[in-house]
Amino acid sequence: MTKKTWQYAFIQTLPVLCGYLFMGIAFGILLQQAGYNFLWALFISFIIYAGSMQFVLIGLLGGGMGFLSLILLTLSVQSRHIFYGLSFIEKFKAMGKQGWYMVFSLTDETYSLLCGMKIPSDLNEKKVFFTVAMLDQSYWVVGCTLGAILGGVIGFDTTGIDFAMTALFVVIFIEQWVGFKSHIPALVGMGCGAVSLVVFGASAFILPALIASVCLLLMFKGSIRQGESQEVGQ
């Protein structure tokens, strides 16, 4: 029974294994280049466990950003998670103590696995959920730590490897562009980001860009929604 659960969960998580190892190694190498060894990578991937935010974090570790900005930035980057949780409130509650770990470990990838799995009737759904969540995080922790170790011994020129972070966000951007009916939110973010960068400069532009985006989105939420329903109607 337990062995079958592990087998099933492992097969389900194989795509995440590839993705997390690869992105984790990229993160570890970047972190190591920024001057933090594998113990930091291990610690960060263990207690933060968030792909995009960890990449952003590398640039912030040295300090310089105020705590309020740091909190607001993290909340904004992770705001999509508010919606992931909504789908699983009842299920995680029923899992008791393990439910807390499920809440903590609900990344984009784990969320999409939990949503998509058709669990065979002879397996316990709660055990499968917990095993999947643990396996996913273990891949991420191994990837990040391995990357930081490799980063120190790697023999070839790694100049430009930091582009992995840009590429990651471009990929998410395209996914959201395709998946969203209205392109206004993406364009608002791009516009606010660009204008704010010119006005406030590279070190201080994120917070004004976020605040401006939130205000614009709330102001024009009516017309964004209208555009969506019109497109649906067509």
Added chain:
Amino acid sequence: MSSEFATPMLVILVVAGSTFLTRFLPFALFGGGKEVPAIVKTLGELLPPAVIAILVVYCLKNVHFLIPPNGLPEFIAIGIVAFLHIWKRNNLLSIGGGTVAYMLLVQMVFV
């Protein structure tokens, strides 16, 4: 405790706490079957694409568009990522291919 240890540790703890907060919030606020406030729904729905767009800008914040190579390596590599992704929709291929292309560009072409 030296600030070389304390500062990054503090930053990590704040980011970890805030990250957990976003994951815990729906359970804390709406665990009792309460209705989700409209403004939370709206932001949860509309904010993510805007934030990702800002993060793309964030990645390009240190690129100098006015002096050669005028951000060309970045634009070419982003084009490759976009092309690969629209073509195959495979995250690993798009990110891996784009990164290798960028590394070749900055190490060999635009030196």
